[in-house]
Structure formats: structure tokens, C-alpha cells
Amino acid sequence: MIVTEKSLRRTSLMDFLSSKKISVSLVVITFFVVAGLTAPYIAPHDPTKQSLDKANLPPIWVEGGDPKYLLGTDSLGRDILSRLLHGASVAFYVSITATCIVSSVGTLLGLLAGYIRGKFDELLMRIIDIWMSFPPVILAIAFISVLGTGINNVVLAIAIVDWTRFTRVVRSEVLATREKDFVATAVTAGFSTNYIIWREIFPNILPLIIVLSTLEMGIAVAVEVLLSFVGLGVKPTTPSWGTMLSDGLLTFRTNPYAFVFPLLATVVVVLSLNLLGEGIREKLDPKLEVIGK
């Protein structure tokens, strides 16, 4: 039993990387995660240091570029590359922590509601229905307006808003899984509910959880950028792709680079996370269809 599991795992790792969607998006995401983690060491400049005599420099490959500022500077003379690197660390910090919270809460509640059913399930589903009648972005804005801005409140707002969708999808998958023969066998064999949930059902819904978590990471990156863009995300002094976008949009005519680079970074990361989710979905279970992202 254990032997087959191991060999299965090994083949699937090779199999995974053979998917173009997975390998390409993994390379891109790893690049940005590493960039974010090492930002304090590799960023050539202080991302918040303003030098007005160096304002609005273009990237070095454009005429007038300064070799010290690889991607140029924004309207306040801050180094765009350094801000992008620090912005990557903000984006992935929010994305990873929010996804951890959302997926743990969603998995736990989804498993309980789907397997135990009854009053708890009914109540939880009604709460989720009501919760989901609010547009998610608006709920997040409402929470931030009460909690205040700041990176951890952004994480909290994303978690408070997104646990519902995750729970619901996990629950419906659990509902389908619990009807399978191996669960009935385990029940007949007298295993405890706890054992059945974690050893029989959980491994079977793990593929779905991985796919949902990858997609959630993409959503979280987008929401952080969105909230920071409208001034409700990280503190204005923290370099984030969202604050870079809102600053850059104001000076787009004179300095398009300050806007285009953070836009590219956001689009590439969000696309890659979605591509990764789709690639994993195709590999793990071609039948899985996640709608209503």
C-alpha cells in the first residue's frame, strides 16, 4: 500500500512538471517569491527614498536612463525596481497568509458540514448564502473601513470575505465523496468519524483543496493590489504594487514606466497563479470544474 503510494507520488511529480502550464507558471511564481523574499538584500535602493533630482528617469534601455536605476524612477525619484521587489514581498505575504487562513478554515468547516450534515450544516449554509449576497470587494472595503488600513488588516479582510466560497466548494465535494463505497466500508468497519474524515475523505478532496488554494492566492494578490490602489490596503508608505499603480496613473503622461511596470508585475503574477491552478486541476482531476471564482 505504502509502496504504491510512494511510487505514485514520484511519477506524478514528473508528470506535473511535464505540463507546460504548471512548469512555466511555477518558474514565474518562484521568481517573484524569491524576489520578494530577498528584496531587502538585493534591492539596489531604499524603496521609499525620494530624490527629486532623479525624478522620472526612464529605464536604462531608453535614452536618458541612469545605469544606477535599472527600471527608472517614479515622479518622486524613488527606484522603481526596488519598489517592485518590496511590492512582491507585500503581495506574497498577503497572498500566502490569507490563503493559509482561508484554506484551513474552509477545509475544516467544509469537511464538518459535508460529513456531519444536520443542523450545523443547515445553519452554516444559510450564513454563507447571506454572506455571499454581498459583493466580495464591497465587504472587504467595509471591513477595512472599520479595521483601518495596514497589511495585516488586508489579510484579515480577505480571510473574512473569502472563507465562504472555499467552504462551499469543499462541502459539496465532501457530500459527493461520502457517498462512495470506501466510506461506507469504513463506516461498517467501525472506524471513528474523526478517522473517516481525516484518513478517508480528506485525502480524496486534497486535489480540490490544492487547486482552490492556488486560485485563492491569485485572488488575494489581486485584492491586495486593488485595496492598496484605492488607498485602503497597506499604509501609504509601504511600497506595494497597488500604491505604485495609483501613483503611476497620476503621472502616466509624463512617466509611463512608473505605471506600466507594476501593472505588468500584477498581471503576470495573477495570470501565473491562475495558470498554475488550471494546470494542477487538469493533472489531478480533469473532471473538476471550479466556477464562480
Place this chain on the structure above:
Amino acid sequence: MPITSYYLFKRFMQSVIAFLGATFISFVIFRVLPGDPVSLMVGPGVTEQYIAELRAYYRLDQPLISQYIYWLTDLFTLNLGKSFRYGADVATLILERLPATLELVFASLIIASLLGIFTGVVAAVKRRIDTFLQTVSLAGLAIPHFLWALILVVLFAAILRIAPASGRLDLGLVIPRITGFYLIDSIITGNAEAFFSALKHIILPAFSLAIGMMTLIQRTLRSRMIDVLNEDYILTERMKGHSETYILFVRALKNALMPVITIIGIQFVFLLGGSTVVEKIFGWPGIGNLLFTAVQYRDYTLIQGIIMVYAIIAIVVNFLIDILYTYINPRVEFK
């Protein structure tokens, strides 16, 4: 049709419960979370007496449940309280700007449905176009509304300069308020210049909102159409000698449309949420823009009212979509 009316009644009651739940959440968010709303609103340097008066005005000195009941009865008489920042009635402020938001949201729904359905049908029959659409649709699905808005505003308003970057109408043009929908009002008054100006202004924000839903409709319809086109009755239609266009867009489409309506229902709430930031990016004078101003000034009565209205729009539209669904497919079962 007793079953349908029974279904409609149940569905209506479900909306009522969702509505009550939504009112409770919008009420509770601003009272249970840390921080007293009044002290958050006024900031430091105000007399104790003023704070006490405000607390009494907002009934914060009473138990939570009676506060909620007061608030709910006020809601039904459209008394949403006074805005702290504007000094005006919250309901009036919202109603003034609501048509702008609805016009934008409905315009993007129409664009998404028409283009999504058209490309979905085409993708089901034309292989080469299909491959192309499959590739671009990933971007359509993954990129959120506000990023599309930023891409479109820079591309078409700043670089190509073929569409305006902000507002609803060119300066100097006036449209008398009849419905509040500029596109409709300008037609009613026969003002062609205003109509085209309004159209020019709405196209970019509406498109930014439409792209995501359009892609989803296209993808869903494509796979459904491929199934439907293999069914026997399509062959019968062909033998009857109907034109291919008629078979595709009338006979086949009618049967393939069901999941599309479900998708529109699921996705609408995301589109509505996305409209807030899109309004901000395009300077669109709707309630989304109002929400950001309200948040900036910590105008909690106004924030609460706006959030409430968004939830109501979502609930009503989802109810209408479900009715439409029952109408098209009378076999629908209520779970």
C-alpha cells in the same frame, strides 16, 4: 402552473431571508468590530457631551437588538440617517447616484451577454477561432475588473485618445433627468449629441466590467453548444432545410442557454463589486465613488447605506435571474 408559483414563492421567501440577513450584517459590522463608531467618526478633541449626544442620536446607548429593530424600521421608510460628511440624507445621496451605477452595470451585462453568446456559438463551430479564443480567454478570466480598467484607460484614453478617461458626459451637455439613465434619457429627449457622448463615456468602464463575464459565458456556451449540436433534433432541423444560422442561433442556442443564465447569476455579484473600483478609475459618478469618499471621511451611516444598497441590488438581480431561468426551463426543481 401551481408548481412554478410555489417555486416562485419559496424563492421569494429565500430572497427575503437573504435581505434580512444582509441588513443584519451591514448593521452589525459597524457595531461589533473593535472601536466605537462615534469616536472613530469624530476623532480626538471633541467634548464628552457632544459624543454623548451623537451616541444618543445614533441610538448607540440602547441594547444592540433594539438598535437593530429601530434601524430596520427606519430602513423601510427609506430613512437611512444623515451623512456625516455631506450633512444630507443618506437615502437622497444614494438615490441621486444610483442610476449611474445601474446604467454602468446593466450596460456591461448587456455587452457581456451579447458578445459572450456570439463568440460562444462561433467557437463551437469554427475550430480555428476556437483555439484562438481558448488561449485569450484565460486572460479574460484571470485578470480582475480593475486591472482591465487600468489597461483600457491607459490604452484607449491616454495613448490612443479615442475615448474619454472619465465622467459620464462631455462638459456643457445637459440631459434632463427622467430615468437617470443617460443613454435612455437622451433617446427620449431626442438628443443625439448627448446620446453619443454618453455612449463614448460608458464604453470603456462597461467593457472593463464585461470582459470577465463575457469570457465565462463564451466558455460555458461553447462546451454546451458542442453537446447540443450533436443531438438528434438538430439533424432533423437540418433535414427540414433550415438555414445554418437559424439552427445555430435559434434552435440550438435556446437549449444551450441554461447554464449561461446560471453563470450570469453567480458572476453578477463579482461584477457589481468590481464596479466600485472601476467607477473610481473612470471618475464615474455612481455609488461606488460615493463609497470611497464615505470611507475616506469615515462616514459610517453613509457606508452602511451604500453597502446595504449593493446587497439589495445583488439579491434582486439574482431573484430576477432565477425567475428568468424558470421561465426558460419550466422543469426547474427547487432544492
